[in-house]
Amino acid sequence: MIAVALRNLRHRPGGFVATFLSAFLGAALIMAFASLLDTASGADAASNESLVTTASVGGGWCLVIVAFAVTSTLTLAVRQRDQQFALLRSVGATGPQLRRMIVGEAVAVALLASAVAVPVGWALGRVLVDLLQNTGQVASTIDPVFGPVALGAGFGVTLTGSLVAAVATARRTAARDRRRQRPLLRRIGAGLFLLIGANCALLTATLMDGKGIDAMQTAGQAGIWAAIGLALLAPELLRLVTAVLGPVVRLFGAPGELALSGPRLSSAVMPVLLFTGIATGTVYMQGIEDRAAAGQIQPAYAQDIQTLNYVVVGMVTVFVAIMLVNTLIAATTHRRREFAQQRLAGATRGQVTGMVALEGVLITVTGVLGGLVASLFTVLPFGSARAGRVWPDASPAAFGIVAAIAVVLTASALVQTARRTLHGPATAAVRA
Amino acid sequence: MTDVVSLEALYKTYDGGVTALDGVTASFPAGSFTAVMGPSGSGKSTLLQCAAGLDRPTGGRVFIDGAELTATKDTAMTKFRRTRVGFVFQDYNLLPSLTVEQNVVLPLRLAGRRADRHRVREILDRLGLGDRRDELPERLSGGQRQRVAVARALLAQPAVVFADEPTGALDLRSAREVLTLLRSVVHQHGRTVIMVTHDPVAAAYADSVLFLADGRLAGSLRAPTPDAVAERLAHLGDRVGVPA
Numbered sequence: 001m002i003a004v005a006l007r008n009l010r011h012r013p014g015g016f017v018a019t020f021l022s023a024f025l026g027a028a029l030i031m032a033f034a035s036l037l038d039t040a041s042g043a044d045a046a047s048n049e050s051l052v053t054t055a056s057v058g059g060g061w062c063l064v065i066v067a068f069a070v071t072s073t074l075t076l077a078v079r080q081r082d083q084q085f086a087l088l089r090s091v092g093a094t095g096p097q098l099r100r101m102i103v104g105e106a107v108a109v110a111l112l113a114s115a116v117a118v119p120v121g122w123a124l125g126r127v128l129v130d131l132l133q134n135t136g137q138v139a140s141t142i143d144p145v146f147g148p149v150a151l152g153a154g155f156g157v158t159l160t161g162s163l164v165a166a167v168a169t170a171r172r173t174a175a176r177d178r179r180r181q182r183p184l185l186r187r188i189g190a191g192l193f194l195l196i197g198a199n200c201a202l203l204t205a206t207l208m209d210g211k212g213i214d215a216m217q218t219a220g221q222a223g224i225w226a227a228i229g230l231a232l233l234a235p236e237l238l239r240l241v242t243a244v245l246g247p248v249v250r251l252f253g254a255p256g257e258l259a260l261s262g263p264r265l266s267s268a269v270m271p272v273l274l275f276t277g278i279a280t281g282t283v284y285m286q287g288i289e290d291r292a293a294a295g296q297i298q299p300a301y302a303q304d305i306q307t308l309n310y311v312v313v314g315m316v317t318v319f320v321a322i323m324l325v326n327t328l329i330a331a332t333t334h335r336r337r338e339f340a341q342q343r344l345a346g347a348t349r350g351q352v353t354g355m356v357a358l359e360g361v362l363i364t365v366t367g368v369l370g371g372l373v374a375s376l377f378t379v380l381p382f383g384s385a386r387a388g389r390v391w392p393d394a395s396p397a398a399f400g401i402v403a404a405i406a407v408v409l410t411a412s413a414l415v416q417t418a419r420r421t422l423h424g425p426a427t428a429a430v431r432a
Numbered sequence: 433m434t435d436v437v438s439l440e441a442l443y444k445t446y447d448g449g450v451t452a453l454d455g456v457t458a459s460f461p462a463g464s465f466t467a468v469m470g471p472s473g474s475g476k477s478t479l480l481q482c483a484a485g486l487d488r489p490t491g492g493r494v495f496i497d498g499a500e501l502t503a504t505k506d507t508a509m510t511k512f513r514r515t516r517v518g519f520v521f522q523d524y525n526l527l528p529s530l531t532v533e534q535n536v537v538l539p540l541r542l543a544g545r546r547a548d549r550h551r552v553r554e555i556l557d558r559l560g561l562g563d564r565r566d567e568l569p570e571r572l573s574g575g576q577r578q579r580v581a582v583a584r585a586l587l588a589q590p591a592v593v594f595a596d597e598p599t600g601a602l603d604l605r606s607a608r609e610v611l612t613l614l615r616s617v618v619h620q621h622g623r624t625v626i627m628v629t630h631d632p633v634a635a636a637y638a639d640s641v642l643f644l645a646d647g648r649l650a651g652s653l654r655a656p657t658p659d660a661v662a663e664r665l666a667h668l669g670d671r672v673g674v675p676a
Contacts, residue, residue, distance in 0.1 A: 344525050346510060
């Protein structure tokens with residue numbers, strides 16, 4: 001079956017683009033941050049500390065997001081190949097053989113992606129060191145090193161993440177009686193992450209009170225854990241938002257009714273939620289810090305952290321944007337047949353696009369509201385610890401910008417893919 | 433009798449240079465049940481799609497219910513079809529996430545019209561689906577799904593119902609049920625049905641059969657029997673002749 005796996009990769013590379021992209025970007029980012037640790041090993045004490053802080057904060061963030069992104073794209077990509085699996089079954093492939101094929105493909109893609117990521121990770125690592133040198137946090141005499149830690153972490157994380165995701169997906173796919181995902185396990189996981197997030201938030205507000213900028217570490221984590229917890233609850237949140245907004249969506253006539261009754265795209269909520277949560281949380285946290293620190297003597301690494309926070313926000317934005325586009329393209333292309341059936345039932349292209357747009361509204365509202373809640377896990381305790389006030393004294397403009405980016409990303413990805421999927425006559429598409 | 437559908441010199445050539453329709457002129461009177469038959473590649477599906485406004489012919493004219501199909505844009509063609517044409521497909525094409533009733537009213541809703549609940553109930557009851565109204569299609573048998581598709585095609589009271597191999601995916605009993613249903617749609621309710629099929633038994637349910645070979649008309653048969661249809665089908669090649 002490994003041979004089939006490799007042939008699939010060679011002859012149908014299109015199906016692996018999404019998985020490859022997220023693995024590649026993830027590996028490159030992790031390598032870049034991990035290479036700071038390589039660089040740190042030969043540096044003076046101050047530079048060393050600066051490098052290690054940057055690597056662990058940035059790298060940790062990447063780790064979580066990358067593991068999440070690789071897992072979700074891989075799962076999605078595999079789930080769309082039902083037909084191929086059914087075909088293989090009909091010519092005699094057993095469950096374990098299918099499993100080996102799926103895992104084999106995933107490992108091959110991860111290896112390839114990590115290998116291609118090496119030069120990019122190397123270059124990004126240099127950029128990071130440059131950045132730290134420019135702000136005077138790292139001695140300018142230090143040469144960036146790209147060594148075993150970078151390679152180990154890059155390959156290790158990407159391969160492990162892909163492997164775990166592939167095994168989990170393969171088990172679900174190869175099982176004869178296809179049960180739907182296990183909502184109980186997912187909900188328990190969500191509860192756990194939210195608890196960890198709440199715990200971090202509590203720690204920030206109590207233990208870290210008065211510790212100044214150091215409170216950022218626990219505050220930042222609180223937001224990430226909460227965002228992941230809420231992202232795992234995406235199906236429930238989307239259902240809730242759909243129920244609340246249902247009457248409004250229904251006003252749009254048939255496209256609205258279709259949007260409400262169609263398959264729920266909860267997988268697309270996740271990237272929107274993560275993006276909104278992390279970006280909003282980080283930006284407001286840094287804002288609180290800037291105001292609190294104004295006129296005070298700052299520890300040397302305060303600037304590190306400021307730089308880093310904005311780098312992280314930028315990175316997360318790019319990464320999540322790609323993930324979002326990936327997810328939406330995969331999910332929408334998969335609906336080619338559904339769209340064609342709607343058109344044969346009398347829907348115009350405009351009506352189908354309208355339905356997709358309304359679904360996009362539901363997704364975005366869910367993601368942005370969920371992200372806002374997650375960001376409060378960071379912002380409220382940090383404000384209380386650093387500035388002595390829970391609700392930040394900041395304008396909502398930054399959140400508005402984050403939300404606007406989320407809207408633009410979702411809308412453009414969805415509508416573009418829907419347009420492409422609607423191209424050509426419905427009679428041909430329905431057979432595909 | 434007036435003609436509900438008439439085709440004037442239809443030509444359809446695909447990009448690769450393949451000619452699917454080579455000058456077909458035909459008309460289908462109101463209240464008739466016509467089967468279109470021919471071997472694979474004879475152009476029968478293309479004929480149906482052009483006649484139904486699902487595809488554009490390269491040449492010729494199509495009239496449905498007295499109006500010429502002149503639209504060339506997808507949206508305009510959809511709107512033209514909505515009010516005049518109902519469809520039944522081989523693989524049903526019901527939307528899996530909608531219930532039976534939602535599927536049936538979908539074309540009306542898409543046209544921005546309210547569905548008369550009484551009429552929907554009445555049609556579903558008549559088709560033996562009264563108690564399956566809130567089921568999803570995946571819980572229905574093939575025959576039941578095709579009956580849902582027939583109900584959907586009938587609800588908007590179209591001038592003509594096109595059926596593309598409606599029994600192609602069904603077992604013998606379900607196929608018979610669906611064909612009997614289509615027949616009663618014509619004979620008891622005065623609708624017009626045009627059906628493409630390759631099965632002589634299915635074709636025998638129609639009032640007349642139109643034969644197609646190599647994109648051209650190759651004769652017709654009134655009051656067909658399965659044997660007579662099979663006989664004609666077997667000798668289609670003789671009549672048209674193989675182009676050199």
